[in-house]
Amino acid sequence: MIAKVLSGLSAAFLVASCVSTPVPNAALQSARSAVQSTAADPNVPLYAALDLEAAKTQLAIAESAAMHHDDAAVAQPAYLASQTARLAELKASAKADDTRVAAGQVERAQIEMAARNREVANANVANEQATAKAAALKAELEALEAKRNR
Amino acid sequence: MKTLIWDLRAATLLAALSTSWAAQAANPVADEKIAVAKASLQHAEQSGAPQLAPVELATARDKLARAEKALADHDLKTASAMAEQANIDAQVAEASAVQQHSHAAAAEFDTSMQALRSESMRSTQPTQ
Numbered sequence: 001m002i003a004k005v006l007s008g009l010s011a012a013f014l015v016a017s018c019v020s021t022p023v024p025n026a027a028l029q030s031a032r033s034a035v036q037s038t039a040a041d042p043n044v045p046l047y048a049a050l051d052l053e054a055a056k057t058q059l060a061i062a063e064s065a066a067m068h069h070d071d072a073a074v075a076q077p078a079y080l081a082s083q084t085a086r087l088a089e090l091k092a093s094a095k096a097d098d099t100r101v102a103a104g105q106v107e108r109a110q111i112e113m114a115a116r117n118r119e120v121a122n123a124n125v126a127n128e129q130a131t132a133k134a135a136a137l138k139a140e141l142e143a144l145e146a147k148r149n150r
Numbered sequence: 151m152k153t154l155i156w157d158l159r160a161a162t163l164l165a166a167l168s169t170s171w172a173a174q175a176a177n178p179v180a181d182e183k184i185a186v187a188k189a190s191l192q193h194a195e196q197s198g199a200p201q202l203a204p205v206e207l208a209t210a211r212d213k214l215a216r217a218e219k220a221l222a223d224h225d226l227k228t229a230s231a232m233a234e235q236a237n238i239d240a241q242v243a244e245a246s247a248v249q250q251h252s253h254a255a256a257a258e259f260d261t262s263m264q265a266l267r268s269e270s271m272r273s274t275q276p277t278q
Contacts, residue, residue, distance in 0.1 A: 097252040
């Protein structure tokens with residue numbers, strides 16, 4: 001009798017544990033992880049917010065299907081959520097690089113202009129030095145000629 | 151008798167037409183999804199994905215083929231699902247190619263900027 005009760009209880013525990021811990025869906029877990037990782041990327045809200053929202057929407061559809069134990073309806077939105085999250089990350093990364101290069105062009109132009117200004121200043125200095133040297137040589141020559149004529 | 155034969159022919163033709171119309175009417179969603187996937191795939195093929203994201207592009211092509219086969223087999227659910235996947239896979243392939251291109255351009259820009267800064271630093275040093 002006790003054995004029967006115990007076996008009945010253990011069977012009940014087994015059923016209860018099966019109900020409380022649903023079988024993890026690999027596609028859904030992968031989608032959750034992809035969307036979470038994409039949402040944590042600081043470039044995504046700036047450059048691919050709409051794609052992130054689309055990924056979250058697909059993930060919500062997959063979560064809802066899983067909650068209603070409609071396993072057949074989980075895989076498709078979960079896959080779309082994962083891929084849309086990846087799409088958001090790729091787009092955001094490309095736009096972040098493009099933006100950085102565009103901003104860097106301003107710095108490049110400033111450096112190049114400063115270099116040209118330095119070249120002009122150096123040329124002016126060299127010109128002034130050459131003029132002064134020529135004047136000194138001329139004065140020296142005139143002094144020599146004056147000395148010879150005396 | 152002749153009239154009866156013509157009536158039968160007309161009825162058969164009408165039945166065939168209505169079946170064909172019903173089949174067409176049941177497919178617009180799958181048709182549209184396949185058309186969208188095809189457009190995304192064509193866009194991806196022109197974006198550098200064949201060189202930079204061949205695996206993703208091949209996956210998209212394979213799924214589009216599966217969608218078209220499912221549509222031909224009147225399996226509309228599979229056709230729609232495969233077309234949706236082909237569409238997002240093609241977009242990922244294209245985005246991957248664009249991202250690699252942008253990343254390479256940015257790396258090249260960084261190298262040239264580093265050289266420019268070094269040159270600028272050298273030229274501002276007082277000459278001995």
